[in-house]
Amino acid sequence: xxxxxxxxxxxxxxxxxxxxxxxxxxxxxxxVIRGKSGSGKSTLLSLIAGLLKPTSGEVIVDGKQISKxxxxxxxxxxxxxxxxxxxxxxxxxxLSVKENILLPLLPLNLKKRELNVRAEMVMSAFHIQHxxxxxxxxxxxxxxxxxxxxxxxxxxxxxxxxxxxTANLDEKLSLAFIEILKEMKTQSKSxxxxxxxxxxxxxxxxxxxxxxxx
Amino acid sequence: xxxxVLTLFxxxxxxxxxATVAFILSLRITLYYDKQSTTPVQYRLEKQSxxxxxxxxxxxxxKIPLFIFFIFTxxxxxxxxxxxxxxxxxxxxxxxxxxLLVLKLLNLYLFAYWILLNSQDMKSxxxxxxxxxxxxxxxxxxxxxxxxxxxxxxxxxxxxxxVVDCCGVVFxxxxxxxxxxxxxxxxxxxxxxxxxxxxxxxxxxxxxxxxIFSILNVLFVFVSLATLxxxxxxxxxxMPTHHCPxxxxxxxxxxxxxxxxxFLFVGTFYGASLALLQMTQKEEYFYYRVSMLFNxxxxxxxxxxxxxxxxxxxxxx
Numbered sequence: 001x002x003x004x005x006x007x008x009x010x011x012x013x014x015x016x017x018x019x020x021x022x023x024x025x026x027x028x029x030x031x032v033i034r035g036k037s038g039s040g041k042s043t044l045l046s047l048i049a050g051l052l053k054p055t056s057g058e059v060i061v062d063g064k065q066i067s068k069x070x071x072x073x074x075x076x077x078x079x080x081x082x083x084x085x086x087x088x089x090x091x092x093x094x095l096s097v098k099e100n101i102l103l104p105l106l107p108l109n110l111k112k113r114e115l116n117v118r119a120e121m122v123m124s125a126f127h128i129q130h131x132x133x134x135x136x137x138x139x140x141x142x143x144x145x146x147x148x149x150x151x152x153x154x155x156x157x158x159x160x161x162x163x164x165x166t167a168n169l170d171e172k173l174s175l176a177f178i179e180i181l182k183e184m185k186t187q188s189k190s191x192x193x194x195x196x197x198x199x200x201x202x203x204x205x206x207x208x209x210x211x212x213x214x
Numbered sequence: 215x216x217x218x219v220l221t222l223f224x225x226x227x228x229x230x231x232x233a234t235v236a237f238i239l240s241l242r243i244t245l246y247y248d249k250q251s252t253t254p255v256q257y258r259l260e261k262q263s264x265x266x267x268x269x270x271x272x273x274x275x276x277k278i279p280l281f282i283f284f285i286f287t288x289x290x291x292x293x294x295x296x297x298x299x300x301x302x303x304x305x306x307x308x309x310x311x312x313x314l315l316v317l318k319l320l321n322l323y324l325f326a327y328w329i330l331l332n333s334q335d336m337k338s339x340x341x342x343x344x345x346x347x348x349x350x351x352x353x354x355x356x357x358x359x360x361x362x363x364x365x366x367x368x369x370x371x372x373x374x375x376x377v378v379d380c381c382g383v384v385f386x387x388x389x390x391x392x393x394x395x396x397x398x399x400x401x402x403x404x405x406x407x408x409x410x411x412x413x414x415x416x417x418x419x420x421x422x423x424x425x426i427f428s429i430l431n432v433l434f435v436f437v438s439l440a441t442l443x444x445x446x447x448x449x450x451x452x453m454p455t456h457h458c459p460x461x462x463x464x465x466x467x468x469x470x471x472x473x474x475x476x477f478l479f480v481g482t483f484y485g486a487s488l489a490l491l492q493m494t495q496k497e498e499y500f501y502y503r504v505s506m507l508f509n510x511x512x513x514x515x516x517x518x519x520x521x522x523x524x525x526x527x528x529x530x531x
Binding site: 008058 | 252254260264336
C-alpha cells in the first residue's frame, strides 16, 4: 500500500507544484492519474519512486517512510520494489534489447543461467524475444517501449510506475500498450499510470482515476 | 618557504574554508535536526547533512595521509636548517613543534574515528549517529583550526640562520626532560611491558573482550612509542646512544619508519575503535583481525631488528 500524506513539492520558493496531497493506493490497484502537462503527475511518480525528496509531507510504502530514506537506501528500495516506464524509455542505445532488460539485475550478481531464464521470460511476456540481440537504436518506437516495459518487470517489482507511456506512440501502438497494461494488472502489481492520453480515460479494467488538473 | 610548506599552506587554507562551511551546517543540524519531522526545514537539513558529511569526509580523508607529507616536509626542511640532522631538529627549532606533533597525532586518530563513525552512520537507514557525528565534528573543527594555526606559527617561526639542536641532543639520556626519563628507564622493564601488553592483547582477542582489547590498544600506542625510542630504535640505527624517532624515516634507513608508524597507527586505531562503535559481528571480526594483523606486523618488524643484530654480532646493545 502506498500512502501519500500532506505531500508538498516545490521547485521554486514561491510556487508549489504539489500542495497538501493526500492519497492512498491499495495493493494490486491500477490507478490512472490524469492531468495536463505541468500539473505534477510525473513529480508525484518521482516522489513515489524515491527519485525526488518532497518539500514536506510523507510517502509511505508498506509502512516504510520512503521520503525519509537516505539516498543510498532510496536506490535499494527502488531496485527491489519499483519498475519505472519512462516517457522517453531511458534505454541505452548502444546495448542490445537483452542487455538493456538485464540492467536492473546487474547489482544482484545472479548466475548467467538465471539471468538468461529471467530475460527470456519477460521478453516472451512482452513479445520482444525475436529482437533479443538487436541494438536498441535500431528498434521502432513500439519495440523500444516493449523493451522498457520488459526492463521494468525483470526484477518482478511490486509497483509499476508509468510516466506518459504512450506519449511517443501512434494510436495502434498505444492500444497495444493498453493490452499489455491489462495483462500486467492480472499479476496483482500496483500500477500507477500518469497520462494525458484520452485513450486511457474510459478503460473498464482501471480501478480508479485521479484528476490532477484540479 | 619551501614548495612543500607552500603546498601545506594552500591545502590548510582550503580546509579552513570548507570546514567552516561544514561547521555552520553542523551547528544547524545539531540544533534543529529531528528525524521524525516532515517539515521543509527538516528535508533541507537532511540534504545539508549529506553535503556536510561529504565535505568533512574528504577533508579528513586528505588530512590523514597528509600527516606523512608533513613529516616528509620536516625531513626536507632539516636539510637546510643548520644543526638539524632530521625532523627532530625542526620540531625542536621552535616552541610550537612538539605541541604541533602531539596535536597532529591526536587529530590523526580522531579524524579517522570520525570517518568510521560516518561510515557506520551511513550504513543504517535510521542514521543512528547523525547528531553525534556532527557534534563531534564541531569539536574536531576547533582542533583542526588550532592545528592549522600552530602549524603556521611553527613554519613562520623557523629561522634558518639559527643553529638548532640535533636529535642526538634532543633525545639524550643526559637531557633534563620526560624524554630522558623514558629513554633512561631500565630496558628490561620497557621490553617486558611491551611484550606482556601484546600477550594480554592476544588473550583479549581470543576471548573477544572488546573493551579490554580497545584499552590495551590505546596503551600499546604509548608503550610502543616509548620502547621504539628507548630500545628498538637503537637496533635500527645499530647505535646504543641514538634514540631518535625520526631518523629512521630517512633514506639511509630505507624509510622503514614510515612503515613502522603505519603498522602501529592502523593496528591500534582499529583496535581502539572496536569499543566505540556499534557493529555487526562480521564487522567486529574484521576490526579485530585488522588490528591484530597490523600490531603483529609492527611487533615482528621491530623485534626482527633486535634478533638480526644479535645473529650478526652475537651481542645485545
